Amino acid sequence: MNRSRPLTIALLFATPGTGWGGMEKHTFDLALELNRRGHSVHVMAHRSYQNRFPAKVHFHPLPVECSRLNPRLRFALRQCLRRIKPDVLHAHGNKAAQLAGQAPPGLAPLRVGTVHGIKKSHRAFLRQDAVIAVSPRVFENLEHDNKHLIYNGITPEDVSERAPCPDDDRASTTDDATPTRCIAVGxxxxxxxxxxxxxAWAQLTQPAQLTIYGEGTERPRLNA
Incomplete structure (x- = not known):
């Protein structure tokens, strides 16, 4: 692969279009940054996400609401890859990785998969040329000869012009008994x-307050 020229990169994620979570947001950010760097970026995903991506990112709707073994979905993916002719096919999540692994090898010279969470099995990623883990725990659970730990990127906030927070002075003068306040979102x-x-939080020996923001099927269990 000629690394001196702009690449054609296809990003694939196969969530059914019912939500916009961390994996979808990461794929969006990645698509915009790759485009900013001069690459031709194509996103293949559920049609409901099309309006979220700007015109400079080429969007290709796929029937990913179908099962990963559905002939219609597999045919649509192959046809899309034939049109795009990507240098890199980057699959996000287990279902996308399995779909990418089922496509004929000639449709993408380099296949990369990103694991966004811990699953019972990561076998779908074994057919990728390289695998990215987004956290140390995910990385440790991966069995792949070419795996890499790369945290999800964020855009740094410019705080140089930001007004001082009213709590800054108070926070700097509080004693050690004041609980640390932390949040988790997802x-x-x-x-x-x-x-x-x-x-893990229950095992802390110093006072700390945890607030979790989110909705999902685990809420009753977590509340308990």
Missing amino acids: RLEPVKGFHTLIE
Whole structure:
């Protein structure tokens, strides 16, 4: 692959279009940054996400609401890859990785998969040329000869012109007995591991207050 020229990069995620979570937001940010760097970026995902991406990012709707073994979905993905002719196919999540692994090898010279959470099995990523883990725990659970730990990127906030926070002086003068205030944000689903966070929080020896923001099927269990 000629690394001196702009690349054609296809980003694939296969969530069914019912929500906009961390993986979707990360793919959006990645698409914009790759485009800013001069690459031709194509996103393949559920049609409901099309309006979220600007015109400079090429969007290709796929029927990802179908099962990963559905012939219609697999055919649509192959046809899309034939049109795009990507240098890199980057799959986000287990379902996308399995779909990418099922596509004929000639449709993408380099296949990359990103694991966004801990699953019972990561076998879908074994057919990728390289795998990215977004956290140390995910990285440790991966069995792949070419795995990399890369945290999800964020846009740094410019605080140089920001007005001082009214709490800044108070926070600097409080004693050690004042609880540290922390927040966690995400979908309340098993894959996000909030139960592990709560179990770890209970073992803290210093006062600290945890607030969790989110909705999901795990909420009653986490409340208990």
